[in-house]
Amino acid sequence: MASHEDGHLSTLRDGGFDAVGSIDTNVADGFTMAAVGDLLYAGPVTKGYHPGFADVLRIFDGVDVQFGNLETNILDVQSKGCPQAEYGGAYLIGVPELGADLKAMGFNMVSRANNHTLDWGVEGMRETTRALDENGIVHAGAGENLAQAGAARYLETPRGRVAMVSFATTFMPMARACDPAGEAPGRPGLNSLRLAKSIVVPPEMLEQLRQVRELLPWYVPAPKDASRVVIGEVVFKSGEIAGYSFEPSSRDVDNILRNLRRGKQFADFCMATNHGHEPGEFTDQPPDYEQTFARKTIDAGADAYINHGPHHVRGIEIYKGRPIFYGLGNFFNQDLRTPIGADMFDAHGKDPRFNTDADVTAHEMAVGYPIQEGFISLSAPLYYESVISVSRYEKNQLAELRLYPIELRRTQRLANRGVPRLASAPQAKAILERLQKLSKPFGTKVEIENEVGVIRSAAQLGACGM
Template sequence: MMSVFSVVVTGQSLITRDVRQARDDRFDEVLRFLQQGDVAFTNFESTVLGRHGGWPTKGKYFGYSRPDVLDALKVIGFNALALSNNHAFDLGPSGVLSTLDEVKAQGFLYAGIGADMTEAAEVGHRRLGDRDVALLALDAGPGPANMYAGNRTAFRPARPGVNALKTVRKIGVPIGQMQALRALARELQMSDLERANYAQPEDPPEIDDKSEIDLYGTIFKQAETCGRLVEVDLQSASEHLAAIRESAALGDFVIAYLHHHHWEPNWQQVPSWVQGFARMCVDAGAGLFVSHGAPVLQAIEIYRRAPIFYGLGNFLFHTEPDESEWSPPEVWQSVVAACRYEGDDLVAIDLLPIVINGQVRVDGHETASGLVPLAATGDTARHILEQLAERSRPFGVEVAIADGFGRIVPRD
């Protein structure tokens, strides 16, 4: 008899409060849906203040969590965590080390950070259900160089940090504007040393002098039209793809995870470089690709019968009161997706629409808004699923909607 295996994936979990006391029937529905999976996966979008201490490395968007939030994630039903994201370094190397201590103690399948670059790049392995599951977790920035893990050399110690998929952001400009920028650079009399000063703590970027210019840390590249260009470092990509191939060759079910903040002006739009990298991961042997970063739902694609979730938005989203950027309603709506396999064959993806800013009971009498996700109902549920269907249709995916749920069946 062919084995049945399921992987449930959610939006990112930016969790700073213990949610175990939340009570609501619609939250219970989310938990039942989540806990049906052999694998229940999210991105832990935070860092732990634990025995290693730490200090703030950011201004407004700084955040951290106490160890008990990991207890909460485990009680909710999660058993697999990506740790590679822009908040993983908010307490510096100390937070990375404390987070590692806590996720190891809880027995999660995890990947994405480490005490040095070698450890951060390791693929996590764990037996879940009837499958050996492997997890590779990456962050593509943008972020300062010192948040990414580094190995010890003869001249510097190891640096705990995040596993990087190296990328470079460039600004494409037509030839006329490029000539004007070159003239401006000459007028400013920028020296190589001055360029280096503005690149710190990064090293000065390498540029093609014929088609590019580095203007105070921003690389402009001659192009047909104006626009942002994100380029994946091929050496960095090849190393991560080799890790996927190695795990897949062992028969593992491989989850490839990418976090990034190279959002398009329309947050719902999938960046072309992300689609290219996702497909490379599947070609290398990943059975599932998941991405977070933009705080909204993006398209779903099925490529070579492997689900690609380009952006699952949020699942837990504990923001600070002064953060006014998150007012669009799409930020507070998402889905939980259950991917069902028979053997290695994807047979269906079931979708539960959720809202994240609803009110729940806490300790029997208080109400809290935005503490936990709730199953969406009625017109809201249909709207979430219809929007997801509209975004996914250009990728060849049809979402069937019935009774407040969505379902995707792969095409033969």
């Protein structure tokens, strides 16, 4: 006679109950996810004078998830944290009131893994955690060790439980979390996706580089690899188009995909979020590794993949009825931050005895990011134009994706710029036409209706990527 356990296992095998480890989506119809990009956020905004900001917040009314990447630290620097010698290019900091301000705006999920996670040290990271926890905001991507930083975190909503796994490909090396090993404790930090970077050059140039390598001191002859040359720590590969190539760490990929699968097993909906600037600020195209990897996250159970690193918009793909956002730009871009560390004064040729934090910030904005022709200023329009994405799900599939263009008051004085408002009609049209162009190579059609972008094609939403 079969035991009770045998009957239970037989029922599972026959499909009588939900399969153990299911990664099916299971939200109620009408579930909505609002996602924005980077929250470069220094001071509270909900009680300030920012005409038009209330219109932006109304877009979030009734959504189940309101997500953004918290690219700052929340702390009182007079009592906790200090500026680190290794930091993400600027010391990003916000006052303790930011936790309550985020809550007042409706944000209920934020990612923490980015190149500024440890600008103010482990104490700054922990203070940020405390500020978010006290205000009931779910966050992922940073923790006391890699297991904590990489784990899915959960939000309960009326239409289903939402899991989020956050990680970064752009980060400072000392910010990477690790797990205990033997007697050695784990290391606090962020959940990383390490990328091995190569420079792609034409075949004839690769041969010239090989000849250069053989002339250098301490050259040790080795079996010739026709596809690559290593000089110092720089890897050169052969290819038809010059550029940059990235290979993700298989160990990190496996860890992220496992955490996504586990997160989905314990939730009804799952988000994967990545902070990646690659291949650089100079391009609106995603890096060569990202499409394959993003699709893997969805295959592992993610219902959306969100990259929030480039600080300007990139294209959108629909894969198996799930959105892949290759770049959502900035939601906040508050440039004026204080205090900043002495190292940043030095980096910009300023002296804290004579110059102010604002002087350093103004110089940072003017210098910007290096590009082939020189530099692209951080005050360029593309850093102040982006979209709010609102995805609605029916029958556990993406039914409609709406894109609301915003602009961040670029023309205002430094102390007042960076807070979003709805873009004017001509500017909205330009932003959406840019997204149309960037999304077209992924087979995504963005329609423009009343200055809002809409993706709703049944062929795209139901079959693309199958």
